[in-house]
Amino acid sequence: MSNIERAAGFLEQRFGNRAEVAIVLGSGWADAADLFGTTLDEVAYSDIPGFRNSDIVGHAHKARLIQLENNQLLIAFIGRTHLYEGFGVDAVVFGVKVLANLGIKNLILTNACGGLNPVWKPGTPVLISDHINFTGTTPLQGANFLDVTEVYSKRLRNICKSIKPDLEEGVYVGFMGPAYETPAEIEMVRRWGATLVGMSTVLEAMAAREAQMEVLGISLVTNLAAGMSGEPLSHAEVIEAGKNATKMMGTLLAEVMKEITNES
Numbered sequence: 001m002s003n004i005e006r007a008a009g010f011l012e013q014r015f016g017n018r019a020e021v022a023i024v025l026g027s028g029w030a031d032a033a034d035l036f037g038t039t040l041d042e043v044a045y046s047d048i049p050g051f052r053n054s055d056i057v058g059h060a061h062k063a064r065l066i067q068l069e070n071n072q073l074l075i076a077f078i079g080r081t082h083l084y085e086g087f088g089v090d091a092v093v094f095g096v097k098v099l100a101n102l103g104i105k106n107l108i109l110t111n112a113c114g115g116l117n118p119v120w121k122p123g124t125p126v127l128i129s130d131h132i133n134f135t136g137t138t139p140l141q142g143a144n145f146l147d148v149t150e151v152y153s154k155r156l157r158n159i160c161k162s163i164k165p166d167l168e169e170g171v172y173v174g175f176m177g178p179a180y181e182t183p184a185e186i187e188m189v190r191r192w193g194a195t196l197v198g199m200s201t202v203l204e205a206m207a208a209r210e211a212q213m214e215v216l217g218i219s220l221v222t223n224l225a226a227g228m229s230g231e232p233l234s235h236a237e238v239i240e241a242g243k244n245a246t247k248m249m250g251t252l253l254a255e256v257m258k259e260i261t262n263e264s
């Protein structure tokens with residue numbers, strides 16, 4: 001039995017297999033999970049066979065079973081492994097593969113990111129319409145020519161816009177990190193068409209598509225991208241912007257997840 005099967009088996013025993021939607025919450029988003037519904041069960045990643053714990057400030061690390069207001073079930077993964085932690089791409093996509101193994105059909109990936117559009121003030125949520133995988137790696141193995149023309153589901157984006165019509169979309173570029181980008185790198189990706197920049201999500205989204213999950217990506221812009229504001233970037237600023245947006249994001253995501261599970 002693989003580590004993925006072992007972890008999925010463990011979670012199935014604890015959480016059952018009735019959830020159709022799951023969410024991965026990135027930096028500063030943990031508190032939003034309290035607004036999704038009623039927590040039925042929670043387990044630390046360190047207690048799940050095969051899972052890695054993370055030790056970055058602002059990243060809590062647990063899997064939670066939540067009952068939404070419409071009584072549907074949600075699995076929330078609070079905290080993720082990043083490529084820059086050095087544990088490799090398998091560790092980054094481990095949680096997504098476990099969720100696929102549990103039969104999850106819809107996966108919501110959230111993150112905190114820098115914004116290249118100056119009208120997006122810190123605290124603006126933006127739907128990911130597409131991504132540029134600039135991590136230099138992939139979760140796919142062998143000659144797996146996965147079609148990635150629609151990584152981020154148009155159907156799920158439309159559900160979000162039906163709930164919050166002023167939601168904008170952006171192209172997310174995933175860097176390896178852990179340094180923030182240089183202003184020259186930001187200028188480069190701007191010319192490529194990117195409007196959001198971060199250090200997560202792209203590999204998870206590809207693993208989810210490989211497993212035929214429908215993916216929704218939502219970024220919280222926590223800062224203007226490097227070189228745009230005249231100020232240095234700081235992790236504390238990113239966490240702070242996430243905290244300030246907790247209520248808005250929690251409420252928005254709760255509505256989105258209710259709508260997704262009503263449709264399915």
Ligand code: HPA
Nearest residue numbers: 112113114197198199238
């Ligand atoms: N760059 C990369 N990752 C980030 C940023 C950024 O500006 N803000 C939050 N995460």
